[in-house]
Amino acid sequence: MTSTHTNSHTEAAKMEQVITEFFYKSLLIILESRSSYVSSRNYSGEQIVSSPSSSSSSSSSVRPRDKWFNLALRECPSALENLDLCRQSNFEPVVVDVILEQKPLDWGPASFSPTSDIVRNLSSKNKNSYFWNSDQDESGSEMKCEKIIERWFVHHESRKGRDFNSGNRRSSCNNLSALYKKLILMLRSLYVTVRLLPAYNIFRDLNSSGLIRSFKLVPRVSSFVEPLTRKEEVDMQRFWFTPVDTSCGRLCLSVLYYSSISDMSSESSTPMSPQFIPDYVGSPLADPLRRFPSLPVSHGSPSSLPFSRRHSWSYDHYKASPPLVSFSPSPTHSESNALVSNPSSRGLPPMSLPPHPPEAPLAHKRDTNFDEYCPSPSFSASPSPSPSPSVPIYIPRTHLSKALLRSESAPVNIAAPKLANSPALSGRQNLPPSPPLKITRAGTSRTDNIRVPAETDATIEKIFSFGKEDCWKYSGVKAFSNSSPRISCSRSSSRSLQDDFDYSEFPCPFDVEDGEMMDPGSRPESYVRRGNPSDPNEAGLFMNRKSPDAAVGALVRMLEKAPPLRQNVSLNFSEASRPEILSNSVPKQSQISEAVTVEHAAAPNIASFRLVASKTTTDALEELRGYKVMKNLLLSEGGKAYTSSNVASAAEHSSTSKEVYSKFLDKNHAAIEGL
Amino acid sequence: MNCEVCQLKELEVEHFEIREVLRCILHTIVFHRALGLVRPKDVDLELFEITYVQCGDVELEKKIDEKIDHFISWVEKHPNKKSQICLSFYEVKSKQPSWFTNKTERLYWEQWYINLNVTQHPKHHSSKSHHTKLVVDPGESATEERSSRRAMVEASLREVLFQIIKFVNEKKDHVPPISEGVIYFPYEITIPSSSDSAFGMDMIKRMLHSGHPTMLS
Numbered sequence: 054m055t056s057t058h059t060n061s062h063t064e065a066a067k068m069e070q071v072i073t074e075f076f077y078k079s080l081l082i083i084l085e086s087r088s089s090y091v092s093s094r095n096y097s098g099e100q101i102v103s104s105p106s107s108s109s110s111s112s113s114s115v116r117p118r119d120k121w122f123n124l125a126l127r128e129c130p131s132a133l134e135n136l137d138l139c140r141q142s143n144f145e146p147v148v149v150d151v152i153l154e155q156k157p158l159d160w161g162p163a164s165f166s167p168t169s170d171i172v173r174n175l176s177s178k179n180k181n182s183y184f185w186n187s188d189q190d191e192s193g194s195e196m197k198c199e200k201i202i203e204r205w206f207v208h209h210e211s212r213k214g215r216d217f218n219s220g221n222r223r224s225s226c227n228n229l230s231a232l233y234k235k236l237i238l239m240l241r242s243l244y245v246t247v248r249l250l251p252a253y254n255i256f257r258d259l260n261s262s263g264l265i266r267s268f269k270l271v272p273r274v275s276s277f278v279e280p281l282t283r284k285e286e287v288d289m290q291r292f293w294f295t296p297v298d299t300s301c302g303r304l305c306l307s308v309l310y311y312s313s314i315s316d317m318s319s320e321s322s323t324p325m326s327p328q329f330i331p332d333y334v335g336s337p338l339a340d341p342l343r344r345f346p347s348l349p350v351s352h353g354s355p356s357s358l359p360f361s362r363r364h365s366w367s368y369d370h371y372k373a374s375p376p377l378v379s380f381s382p383s384p385t386h387s388e389s390n391a392l393v394s395n396p397s398s399r400g401l402p403p404m405s406l407p408p409h410p411p412e413a414p415l416a417h418k419r420d421t422n423f424d425e426y427c428p429s430p431s432f433s434a435s436p437s438p439s440p441s442p443s444v445p446i447y448i449p450r451t452h453l454s455k456a457l458l459r460s461e462s463a464p465v466n467i468a469a470p471k472l473a474n475s476p477a478l479s480g481r482q483n484l485p486p487s488p489p490l491k492i493t494r495a496g497t498s499r500t501d502n503i504r505v506p507a508e509t510d511a512t513i514e515k516i517f518s519f520g521k522e523d524c525w526k527y528s529g530v531k532a533f534s535n536s537s538p539r540i541s542c543s544r545s546s547s548r549s550l551q552d553d554f555d556y557s558e559f560p561c562p563f564d565v566e567d568g569e570m571m572d573p574g575s576r577p578e579s580y581v582r583r584g585n586p587s588d589p590n591e592a593g594l595f596m597n598r599k600s601p602d603a604a605v606g607a608l609v610r611m612l613e614k615a616p617p618l619r620q621n622v623s624l625n626f627s628e629a630s631r632p633e634i635l636s637n638s639v640p641k642q643s644q645i646s647e648a649v650t651v652e653h654a655a656a657p658n659i660a661s662f663r664l665v666a667s668k669t670t671t672d673a674l675e676e677l678r679g680y681k682v683m684k685n686l687l688l689s690e691g692g693k694a695y696t697s698s699n700v701a702s703a704a705e706h707s708s709t710s711k712e713v714y715s716k717f718l719d720k721n722h723a724a725i726e727g728l
Numbered sequence: 729m730n731c732e733v734c735q736l737k738e739l740e741v742e743h744f745e746i747r748e749v750l751r752c753i754l755h756t757i758v759f760h761r762a763l764g765l766v767r768p769k770d771v772d773l774e775l776f777e778i779t780y781v782q783c784g785d786v787e788l789e790k791k792i793d794e795k796i797d798h799f800i801s802w803v804e805k806h807p808n809k810k811s812q813i814c815l816s817f818y819e820v821k822s823k824q825p826s827w828f829t830n831k832t833e834r835l836y837w838e839q840w841y842i843n844l845n846v847t848q849h850p851k852h853h854s855s856k857s858h859h860t861k862l863v864v865d866p867g868e869s870a871t872e873e874r875s876s877r878r879a880m881v882e883a884s885l886r887e888v889l890f891q892i893i894k895f896v897n898e899k900k901d902h903v904p905p906i907s908e909g910v911i912y913f914p915y916e917i918t919i920p921s922s923s924d925s926a927f928g929m930d931m932i933k934r935m936l937h938s939g940h941p942t943m944l945s
Binding site: 119120123124125126230234235237238239241242244245246248249253254257292294295297 | 756759760762763764765766767768770772777778779780781886889890892893896897898900903905906
C-alpha cells in the first residue's frame, strides 16, 4: 500500500516533470527560432555529429537538459527567463506572441517614409490596418509599430475526475514511456513546423544578413494575453498539433499565424521601391575610369560599407575652383538603391547607411531640376572618395552652377562612367582656375579635350537646363551608344565662345538649345547690340563714334590680342559685312586725308563688322579673305598721296597697321592653310 | 502491428530539382523517425525558400544521397515518367530460419510513398517563332514562366511537408518504442529499378521478408 502510494507519487512527479520539461522544450524551440542571434541554427554549424557509434562521446557533450526529448538545442536566454512560467504546478497556458516590431526611422522627406510604406503595405495585404499598436503620422517616425504575426499556445488541459494514481506500476510506466515517445514526436514536428512558417523567413533574414534593420522579431511570453480580434483570427491561419493525452489531461499545442508575412519580409528590407533617378550625379573626384561596382541583389550588406561611400567624392567647395563635376548615370543610382535596400525588406533601409548623410543638409532635394544630380557640397568633410554605389547625392543648384562655371570641362558620365585618360580629367581634384566661359571675357584660349560618353538628350538637357550663367554651349548632341568622341572645346576669347565649336566637325553629345546655356548678356544678338563694356577691346569694335585714330588703335590692339585661328574659329566677319566694309571705305576717303580716310574707313568698316558666331571654316576663310583685302587696301591706299602734314602720322599709322596686320596674317596663315 | 502507409502528394519537378526535393522530403521524414538523441541541423534549400531539418548524422546523409543519385540515374534512363520512391521503416525480428527465408525478418511498420513526376524543361516559344508572325521575347516569358513554376513547386513542397507533419502528429501509436542508443529506426529506401517488373519483385521480396499478409494492401 505504502509502496503503491509511493510509486504513484513518483509516477505523478515524473509525469509532472515530463509535462514541465515539455513546456520548456516547446518554448525553447519556438523562441530559439524567433529570437535574433540565439538560435540553434547558428549552433548547428558547430554541432557534434551524433551517431550510434559516437553516442558516448556525444553524450558527454550534451547538457542534461538537452537529453530531454532527445533534442539537443542551444540554450535560449529568453526561454530560461520563462522557465518559472513553465514550472507552474497548475500548468497554466503559455502564450508566445511573435511580434514584428518596426523601429521608428527619422526620414527627412515626407515622400520617403519606409515606415509608412510598411504600414500601408501590411495594411493593404493583411487588411489589418488597425492592428498596429501605434498610430502612424504621415512621417511615421514617432512611434514604433508592432504587429503580432504569430501566436503560439502551449497548455495542458486538465481532465478532472480521473485518478491518475490508480493503476498498477507497469501500466503507469507504459503510459509514461508512451507519453514520452509521443511528446518526442510532437516536439520533432514542432521543430520542423516553426521553420516552415512565414515568420521563420524573417528570422532567417535578420540573422543571416547581419544588417541592422529597422524591424525585428520580438517574442513575448506570457500567460495571459489580450485575445485577438475576430478579424485577426479570421485572417490568421491556425495549425493544431494533435494533443497528447497525459494521465491527468492532455497537452495541446497550436499556432496562429499569418500566411502572407513572407511577402512582407521580402519587401520590407528595401528602403523604398527602386526609383529611377535619371539625373543622378556621381562623384567628380572619384576615379573617372572606375565603374561603380555592381551590387549584390540579395542580402546586400551595405552596413559593412564605409560611411564614406555615401560621399563618393569630397571636395572643398570653399576653394576657388571646384573639381570636375561628374554626372553619374542613373544605373548608379539604381545600384545605390539596391545597396541600401535589402531585397528581403521594403522601405527599411539599413540603419548604418541612411540614404541621406546627416552632414549633407542640402542633400536629397527633390527638385525636379538638376539639383538632384548635383553632388553635395557638404561632402567635403567626408573621407576619401570611394566610388562604390551608394545613394544619390544631391547638391543645390547654385553650387553646381558655380562648379560648371569654373570648371574647365564637365564630363558627363552617365551611361558608361568611364572617362578617357584625359589630362584634363585624370587625377585632378581641383582644377586651376579658369576663366569663365563667357564671351565677354577675353582670355587665354585653351583647348580641353573632353571625352563625353553617351548620354541621353533628356539628361543632358536637364543637366544644363540650369544654365543662365554658364556659357558652354553644345549642339548637335544626340545619344551616342558607343562612341565617346573626343571633343576639343576651345574656351577662348571674347569673340565668340559659342562659336568655338565647329559642330559639323566635332560631334558633341551635348545638345543645348541656343540661348539656354548662354548668359543673356553673352548672346550674340545682345552682344552685337550692346557689347560688353567690361572689355575695352571689344568695346572698341563698336565705337562708331570714336575718332579714326582711336578706331585704328582699337583695331591694332584687337589684332594683336586675337587668338590663333586654329584654336579659335571665332571671328566671323560675315560676308555681308565685307561689302559693307569695302563700300564704307570709299565714300569716306574723299572727306579727309588719305591716311585719315583709311583709318576712318577702317573704323566704320570695323564698326560694321558683326561678331556673328561663325561655326564653319568657310566663314573663317571668308574672314581671312577679308583681311587680305583690307591689307591690300591699306597697302594700296597707304602708298597713295599723303598730305604733307600727315605723312609722318600716316606713315606711322599705316606702317603700324601693316605690321600688325602682317603679323596677324602670318600668325594665322598656318591655321588658314590647315583649314 | 499495422503498417501505416502515407501517400504523399505528387510533385511535378524538373530534373535539376529532384535532388533538393528528395533531400528535403526524405530528411524530414527521417528526422521525425529519429527519436534518439539528435542535434538537428537546419538546411536551407537553394532552389526554394524552405528550410528543412536533418538529424545531423553523416552516415544517414550519405545513404540518402546515394539513393537519390540512383534515382536520378533511373530518371535519366526513363524520362518523362511518373516515379515513386518508398521510404520504409521496419523492425528487425528474428525468425526461424527456413530454406527460402532469412533468419531475420523485417517488420515494416510504416511506409512513405513519395510520388514524383519528373518533367523535361519546357521549350521556349522562340523555337516555334518561324510559325508565328508575332515576335515574342522568349527571355521575359521564359523567366516569368520559370518563376511561376518555381513558386508552384515550392508551394507543393510545403504542402507535402505539412502533410508529413500532420501524418506524424495523427499517427503515433504504431511507432515502436525507442531503443537505447539507437538514433533512428531502421529504414529502407526503394527506388524504381531499371525495369518496371523489378519494382513488383521488390514488393514480393518485401512480403516474403515480412511475411505479413497486410503488406499486400
